[in-house]
Amino acid sequence: xxxxxxxxxRSGWVIYTxxxxxxxxxxxxNLAANNFPLSFHFDEVNKIGCIKNNTQDFLHPVLILxxxxxxxALAGAVSVDEISxxxxxxxxxxxxxxxxxxxxxxxxxxxxxxxxxxxxxTALSPGIVVHSHFIKExxxxxxxxxxxxxxxxxxxxxxxxxxxxxxxxPSAARQHSFTLLWGLTxxxxxxxxxxxxxxxxxxxxxxxxxxxxxxxx
Numbered sequence: 001x002x003x004x005x006x007x008x009x010r011s012g013w014v015i016y017t018x019x020x021x022x023x024x025x026x027x028x029x030n031l032a033a034n035n036f037p038l039s040f041h042f043d044e045v046n047k048i049g050c051i052k053n054n055t056q057d058f059l060h061p062v063l064i065l066x067x068x069x070x071x072x073a074l075a076g077a078v079s080v081d082e083i084s085x086x087x088x089x090x091x092x093x094x095x096x097x098x099x100x101x102x103x104x105x106x107x108x109x110x111x112x113x114x115x116x117x118x119x120x121x122t123a124l125s126p127g128i129v130v131h132s133h134f135i136k137e138x139x140x141x142x143x144x145x146x147x148x149x150x151x152x153x154x155x156x157x158x159x160x161x162x163x164x165x166x167x168x169x170p171s172a173a174r175q176h177s178f179t180l181l182w183g184l185t186x187x188x189x190x191x192x193x194x195x196x197x198x199x200x201x202x203x204x205x206x207x208x209x210x211x212x213x214x215x216x217x
Contacts, residue, residue: 095132
């Protein structure tokens, strides 16, 4: 038994170490050379104006603007170029969070090796890396729906599938926590881009569908 515990602990450290390396690589790629001129993407100009002047635009959902403003305040950014880098940094971090949520989501269905593969493909994806360099809604629109789906699955497992759940000890506290995180990340998804609105219907129906399947089974 002690040998099994040591092997389990060792494998856990290996998983955490590899995941940390992948996330660090993702963050490095997303942040690399993100101080390019603002004129490289016309869509950023309006967003920077909204962040700098504390205004809003219906064409740009509020989450990206709020994150850009928060990071600009933390960095003490004043000029347009400084605000650009600070706001792009917030997008870069969301790109790395997307990799982390991808690993956790894949891990609910697959072995650690395949979950690492999914994470690496996400981290090295040219589309993810490039979009993480701009103040764009697309990365947030990818990150938060994946996170919401993950917490939705955790909620379902802790509520309806306790016997087969990967969550060792389901409890009311866990259910409440997963419900809160599920709703919070779903709200962030909708606040990221209007095209995320259908996800509200999908994620609302998913637990009922799974419960119905479980009852029929």
